[in-house]
Amino acid sequence: MSTPSPKGRLTRDEVAHLAHLSRLACSDEELELFAGQLAAVLDAVAQVGKADVADVAPTTHAVPMTNVMRPDVARPSLPRDAVLAGAPAAEDDRFRVPRILGEEA
C-alpha cells in the first residue's frame, strides 16, 4: 500500500482542486483551514504505515468473500411519483437539472 504524500503536507492548491472536483465552493480562508485539517487527518492515517506487516498477507478487501452475485431477475421498481418526489425539481416525468455546461449531448 502506498502512503499519502510525504508527511501529509497537503497544499492549498490540492485542496482547491479537490473542492472543485467535489463541487464545493470554499473561500480562501476555508481552503487554508481545510488544508491544515486534512493534513492532520492524513498524518493520523499515515501512522498505519508504521505497523510491522512483514508476516501479514496483503488483503484487498475488508470481507474475505468473493463472487457474491444475484440471479438476473427483474423486480418491481419504485413508483415514479415516489422517485420524483425526492427530486429538487421535476418536469415531464424527468429530473430537472441546471443547464449542463461544456458538453454536447
Add this chain to the structure above:
Amino acid sequence: MSTDTLVDFDELLTRYEPVIGLETHVELGTASKMFCGCSTTFGAEPNTQTCPVCLGLPGSLPAANEAAIEATIRIGLALGCRIATWSRFARKNYFYPDIPKGFQTSQYDEPLCTAGHLDVEVDGEIYRVEIERVHLEEDTGKNLHVGGSTGRIHGADHSLVDYNRAGIPLVEIVTRPVPGAGAKAPEVARAYVTELREILLALGVSEVRMEQGNLRCDVNTSLAPTGSLEWGTRTETKNVNSLRSVERSVRFEMRRQAAVLDAGERVVQETRHFHEDTGSTSPGRSKEEATDYRYFPEPDLVPIAPDEEWVEKLRVALPELPAARRVRLQQEWGISPTEMAWLVNAGAVELVSDTVAAGASPGDARKWWLGDLARRANDAGTDLGELAISPAQVAELIGLVSAGTINDQLARQALDGVLAGEGDPAAVVEARGLAVMGESDELVAAVDAAIEGNPDVAEKVRGGKVQAIGALVGAVMKTTRGKADAATVKRMLEERLVSS
C-alpha cells in the same frame, strides 16, 4: 458547421500513416440492471425503472448481476482474452447529472478480461486487432436538453434526466492501437466493429442495435509522418453510432489532421463529436480534470474471482463463432471465398443460412437474397435483415418456384405482396391469383391472339426466323400478366408456327 481544411485522402497517404484504436460500449441484454433488480426494457416511460440502488440513494447497497458477469467473461473468451482470476469493481468519481451516485461503478486496474485479439478481413487481407481489455460497468442516465433548438446543449435552458438507463450493464471493449493499416484504416475500423457485432450477436449477450444505442463506439485516430518512430497525437471521436459512421469518422479525422500537420501545427489531443449529416467531426468537451477520476476499489462489492472450473464451463458452452461458422458454411454451400465475402458484406450470411435451414437450396437462397431482395433493400435504404420478409418466407417462395406453381417473374410479384404485408407467399399467390397457367383455354386463346395481333412477326417465324418468336412469347406473357410459363408458351407457339 465545420470549416476545417481537409487534405485529399489518397494524397495524405503519400506522407502520413494513421494509427487507429476503438473503445466500444455494449449494453448487455440482461433482464435486470447491473447492481439492482430494475428492469432494462427499452422504451419504458421515463423514470419508471429506478430504485434506491440505481438512483444512488443513501444506504442502498449494490448486488452484482451474475448473468452480466458471465456475459463479460464469455465476450472475453470469444476474443481470446485472458480471464482474470481476481477482478474488482472500482468507483470512477465525477459529477454529472446522468450519474446519480456521483460515481460510475466501473473497473479500473483489475478488469475481468485482458489481452485478446480479433482478426478482421478487408479486401482479402487479414488485420489483427489486439484487445487491451474487456471490462464491466454500468450505463448512465439519459439527458434531454430543453430550450436549445435541436436537443443539444448549446442554447439549452436546462436539462431533464431519465434514469431508466442508469445502471444497465455495460461492457467496454478497448483495443490496443492498430498501426499499419494505411489506406485501409477506415475500413479496418469498420470491419472490426462489424465483426465484433457479429460475435456479440452469436453470443446472444446483447441486441447490439446501434440505432438504439446498444452498441456505441469511440474512435481514436492519429496521424504521423510516414516512417516516423513516434505516433501522432490522437483525437477521440465519441459516440459514433453506425458502422458507416465508424469508417467515415476515421477518414475525416485523417484528412483533417493531415491539414493541421501540413500547416506545421500540432493536433490537439481532444474529444470530438461526429456529425452524421456532414460526416465531419467538431471539438467536444474539454474536461481538464477528465483524467482525475480518483478511482478506488468499490467497498460495497466483493471481488469477482473466476476459478478455472467456472471459466471452462463457460468456454465449452460458447457457440460456434462467426469466423469458424463462415468457413464451415462456405464449404457446405460449395462457394468461393469471394462469394462468401459478398454474402458477408451484404449482411446476408445468417439470412441465407436460415433460408437453407427452412428447406431452400443454398444456390436459390443466395440468388434471392443477393438479387431481388438486396435490390429492394438498397432501394428502400435499409439493411437486408430489416426487410419485412423472413427467411422462412423466402424459402417458401423458392419452394413454390421449384414446384412449378410460379415462375421467377410471378415470384417477384409474390414478393411484392409479402413485403406489403399481405401474408405468406402461398397466401399471396392464392389471393393475387399468381399461379402459373397450365395449357388452359385461356392460354390457348392468348397464344392465338398473339399470332393474330402480330402477323408480321408470325410470318417471320414461319419463314424460318425462329428467334423472332421471342416477341410473341413476350406478347403472351403480357396478356397473361406474367402468369404463363414462358417455356410452355414457346412450345405452344412453335406447334402452331414451325412445321416440323
